[in-house]
Amino acid sequence: MGDIEEVLTIELPVGENFRIQRSRYEPLKGKSKKRISVVSGIHGDELEGQYVCFLLGQWLREHPEAIRGTIDIYPAINSLGIDSITRSVPFYDVDLNRTFPGSKNDFLPAQIADGVVNLMRGSDFAIDIHSSNVFLREIPQVRIAKSQEDVLVPLANLLNIDFVWVHDAVTVLESTFAHTMNTIGTKTLVVEMGVGMRLGKAYGHQLLDGLLNLMAHEGILDIEPLKVRFPIQSQVGEVAYLNAACPGLFVPLIDHCQIIEKGSVVGHIVSALSGEVLNEVIAPIAGILFTIRAYPIVYEGSLVGRIFGEKQ
Amino acid sequence: MKRFDIVTLESPNRAPLRIEGFLFGEENLQGPSVAIVGAMSGDHINQLYVASGLVEYLRIKEEEGKIIGRILVIPAVNAYALNMGEKNWPLDKTDLNMMFPGYAQGETTQRIASRLFETLKGYDYGIILEGRRDQGMCLPYVKLIQSGYEDLECTKDLGLGFVHYRPHDPVETAMLQYNWQLWETKAFSIVFGKNGAIDKNVSNEVHTSIVRFLSKREMLNIPVFEGRKSNIVDPNRITLLKASRAGIFISKVQCGAHIQRGEVLGKIIDALSGEKLEKIVSPCEGIVTCQYAHPLIFQNSIVFRIASVELCSHIEAKKN
Ligand SMILES: [Zn+2]
Numbered sequence: 001m002g003d004i005e006e007v008l009t010i011e012l013p014v015g016e017n018f019r020i021q022r023s024r025y026e027p028l029k030g031k032s033k034k035r036i037s038v039v040s041g042i043h044g045d046e047l048e049g050q051y052v053c054f055l056l057g058q059w060l061r062e063h064p065e066a067i068r069g070t071i072d073i074y075p076a077i078n079s080l081g082i083d084s085i086t087r088s089v090p091f092y093d094v095d096l097n098r099t100f101p102g103s104k105n106d107f108l109p110a111q112i113a114d115g116v117v118n119l120m121r122g123s124d125f126a127i128d129i130h131s132s133n134v135f136l137r138e139i140p141q142v143r144i145a146k147s148q149e150d151v152l153v154p155l156a157n158l159l160n161i162d163f164v165w166v167h168d169a170v171t172v173l174e175s176t177f178a179h180t181m182n183t184i185g186t187k188t189l190v191v192e193m194g195v196g197m198r199l200g201k202a203y204g205h206q207l208l209d210g211l212l213n214l215m216a217h218e219g220i221l222d223i224e225p226l227k228v229r230f231p232i233q234s235q236v237g238e239v240a241y242l243n244a245a246c247p248g249l250f251v252p253l254i255d256h257c258q259i260i261e262k263g264s265v266v267g268h269i270v271s272a273l274s275g276e277v278l279n280e281v282i283a284p285i286a287g288i289l290f291t292i293r294a295y296p297i298v299y300e301g302s303l304v305g306r307i308f309g310e311k312q
Numbered sequence: 313m314k315r316f317d318i319v320t321l322e323s324p325n326r327a328p329l330r331i332e333g334f335l336f337g338e339e340n341l342q343g344p345s346v347a348i349v350g351a352m353s354g355d356h357i358n359q360l361y362v363a364s365g366l367v368e369y370l371r372i373k374e375e376e377g378k379i380i381g382r383i384l385v386i387p388a389v390n391a392y393a394l395n396m397g398e399k400n401w402p403l404d405k406t407d408l409n410m411m412f413p414g415y416a417q418g419e420t421t422q423r424i425a426s427r428l429f430e431t432l433k434g435y436d437y438g439i440i441l442e443g444r445r446d447q448g449m450c451l452p453y454v455k456l457i458q459s460g461y462e463d464l465e466c467t468k469d470l471g472l473g474f475v476h477y478r479p480h481d482p483v484e485t486a487m488l489q490y491n492w493q494l495w496e497t498k499a500f501s502i503v504f505g506k507n508g509a510i511d512k513n514v515s516n517e518v519h520t521s522i523v524r525f526l527s528k529r530e531m532l533n534i535p536v537f538e539g540r541k542s543n544i545v546d547p548n549r550i551t552l553l554k555a556s557r558a559g560i561f562i563s564k565v566q567c568g569a570h571i572q573r574g575e576v577l578g579k580i581i582d583a584l585s586g587e588k589l590e591k592i593v594s595p596c597e598g599i600v601t602c603q604y605a606h607p608l609i610f611q612n613s614i615v616f617r618i619a620s621v622e623l624c625s626h627i628e629a630k631k632n
Pocket of ligand 1: 042043046130131132
């Protein structure tokens with residue numbers, strides 16, 4: 001079984017330490033050549049990654065002889081948040097994933113960020129598993145900044161996900177875990193899948209296969225590579241955003257992950273009070289509905305879905 | 313005075329959000345103009361209080377015929393958060409002051425920011441009443457970020473003791489001050505008070521400084537007392553003292569105190585055993601401009617900010 005250790009502790013005001021725990025797996029014999037860090041819970045309301053960590057740990061306990069590298073599992077980075085349905089770092093109300101690279105001499109969120117970077121420094125790979133937020137449900141996808149495209153897309157294609165989304169760099173995203181790690185030489189993939197506060201078993205198994213496949217390709221596991229799906233590549237098409245035109249209750253009419261025609265009705269925004277359908281949400285392009293709203297209350301502007309379609 | 317809705321936004325169930333404006337000197341199209349923005353966050357109560365106090369004051373001055381410029385006051389941007397003890401937009405928890413210049417086709421708070429910004433564009437001056445973004449409280453000071461379009465000179469007419477003038481942080485490119493400056497409004501922030509509370513003395517000082525500004529910049533025709541000479545402070549003149557331990561924090565000084573090197577400013581005690589963990593001693597002479605304002609403190613939190621005329625070298629050494 002993995003070697004379980006408390007790898008980061010920070011004093012809290014009243015008789016408690018903030019802690020991050022890690023489970024480390026190493027080869028039974030011989031030297032480890034490569035290291036991978038599997039990370040979840042940077043956002044305290046995202047739990048799909050916890051399940052993936054469980055599945056991976058379970059697999060590794062059953063196949064210790066296959067291990068050729070160092071496999072570190074960190075199920076709960078924002079441990080205060082994970083145990084209390086709090087997305088941000090409690091007390092400070094700061095998004096941990098906007099605090100990297102952090103600093104030892106700064107406030108709690110920055111200390112956590114700094115600690116995390118130092119723990120994973122030297123890893124060859126890091127897989128940062130997110131599950132969207134409580135509002136949106138996502139198909140398994142990897143998001144990659146344009147500047148990292150050449151290095152990371154081939155790696156993402158091994159992960160048994162459905163979609164690789166290469167996006168333009170945004171300044172605020174320079175303060176994420178992934179950006180910092182990629183800058184210091186750890187190839188880091190951000191996985192988004194499922195929805196906040198919930199657990200989707202099928203996605204967990206899908207990503208487990210992807211992780212095993214990636215580790216097989218990189219020589220971290222001595223197993224045959226798995227047969228995995230090849231993800232849709234965002235470069236060949238465009239993403240359309242569906243924002244609510246009015247406030248109300250969003251009722252989807254199409255299942256997540258469906259291929260839809262241009263002009264089809266994705267859902268209704270209805271009034272619970274009057275019983276009227278206030279607005280039809282229409283697909284502006286044909287394609288795959290890869291994001292759909294999970295939390296039904298919407299204001300004008302609330303994102304209700306995203307469609308990826310071929311370039312016209 | 314003209315009271316009007318700048319932004320209205322329907323909600324699924326609660327009463328619509330209204331961002332109200334109070335406009336004085338509407339007819340003074342030639343004179344200089346200013347827009348004053350109050351609480352953008354649900355815990356900026358002091359900012360709300362100062363802004364609504366200004367509305368009442370200007371209403372009286374308008375009756376006396378003293379308004380010679382055009383003055384818009386927006387006391388509350390995020391009334392939804394204020395009315396439910398939230399800090400940010402209550403549904404998706406986004407910070408309205410991180411959404412500028414806004415996007416009319418975007419998410420809800422981007423749309424709110426965009427509509428508000430449409431109204432704010434074109435004013436000669438922009439005053440943002442800001443709370444702190446941490447657990448501190450502070451003397452009123454001007455925060456002026458360097459966007460390339462900032463105007464340092466005009467901030468001196470407030471007569472506040474300190475102008476914190478510094479390069480902008482990347483995240484500040486999404487804030488109102490930066491974007492307002494880019495649209496060629498002479499925009500700056502006055503940061504003051506403690507979030508969630510009203511400090512009457514501090515509120516008075518901010519109120520007086522804005523009235524002084526309006527008079528000196530010829531929007532209000534009244535005589536005023538001179539304020540302080542503003543000290544332009546860059547980050548190198550500020551000494552940060554940090555807590556080396558977590559626990560209960562007890563302060564021994566007030567913001568504004570002139571303190572000596574070696575003076576005890578506060579202490580941290582163990583929250584369970586009561587044992588004294590740390591005595592916080594000033595390494596230099598200066599003025600306490602900010603201090604931590606929550607009774608429970610975390611390791612490495614900034615406890616005091618001290619502005620000094622001279623850099624003290626041993627502090628520089630300690631920082632490294
Ligand atoms: Zn996340």
